[in-house]
Amino acid sequence: MSDLHIGIIGIIAGVLTTSSFIPQIIKILSTKKTGDISLIMYIVFMTGMSLWLVYGIFLGELPIILANVAGLVLCLFVILAKLRFDKAER
Amino acid sequence: MSDLHIGIIGIIAGVLTTSSFIPQIIKILSTKKTGDISLIMYIVFMTGMSLWLVYGIFLGELPIILANVAGLVLCLFVILAKLRFDKAER
Numbered sequence: 001m002s003d004l005h006i007g008i009i010g011i012i013a014g015v016l017t018t019s020s021f022i023p024q025i026i027k028i029l030s031t032k033k034t035g036d037i038s039l040i041m042y043i044v045f046m047t048g049m050s051l052w053l054v055y056g057i058f059l060g061e062l063p064i065i066l067a068n069v070a071g072l073v074l075c076l077f078v079i080l081a082k083l084r085f086d087k088a089e090r
Numbered sequence: 091m092s093d094l095h096i097g098i099i100g101i102i103a104g105v106l107t108t109s110s111f112i113p114q115i116i117k118i119l120s121t122k123k124t125g126d127i128s129l130i131m132y133i134v135f136m137t138g139m140s141l142w143l144v145y146g147i148f149l150g151e152l153p154i155i156l157a158n159v160a161g162l163v164l165c166l167f168v169i170l171a172k173l174r175f176d177k178a179e180r
Binding site: 001006009010012013014015016017018019020021022023024026027028031033034035036037038040041042044045047048049051052054055058059061063 | 091096099100102103104105106107108109110111112113114116117118121123124125126127128130131132134135137138139141142144145148149151153
């Protein structure tokens with residue numbers, strides 16, 4: 001397996017794990033309900049992704065870097081939505 | 091930054107992103123409610139993690155391998171819980 005092929009697998013992996021948050025965001029936007037979603041999960045997940053970003057920068061692996069930057073943005077959206085809609089539900 | 095230090099950052103990152111699903115699982119087990127959680131998110135996420143696993147194996151990066159194996163198990167648990175509790179809610 002060449003470096004190029006490994007890189008392509010990493011990019012597809014990154015696109016999938018990152019874009020996985022999009023259906024969750026669509027669901028939140030359509031139902032405006034976030035009560036069953038764990039806030040702690042997203043906070044811990046974002047902390048971990050920040051470290052994956054550092055790790056990717058030191059390895060010089062672009063798929064890891066891009067996946068985690070995009071993932072951080074999407075997870076921040078879920079957290080902000082949860083803070084807003086949980087408040088509205090109360 | 092030495093390879094050892096980069097590896098340690100990767101291991102901490104992996105522990106955090108993987109263990110982030112534990113608070114979600116605890117929340118599900120205590121409320122038995124999963125209606126707001128996106129099933130598609132977890133299916134796409136697991137597909138992506140399977141590819142990250144392949145990527146980690148080819149790079150020979152143990153943090154990536156371990157994080158994704160553990161993540162796959164935890165996400166499978168969320169999916170099975172959702173399939174069970176969503177059915178019970180209906």
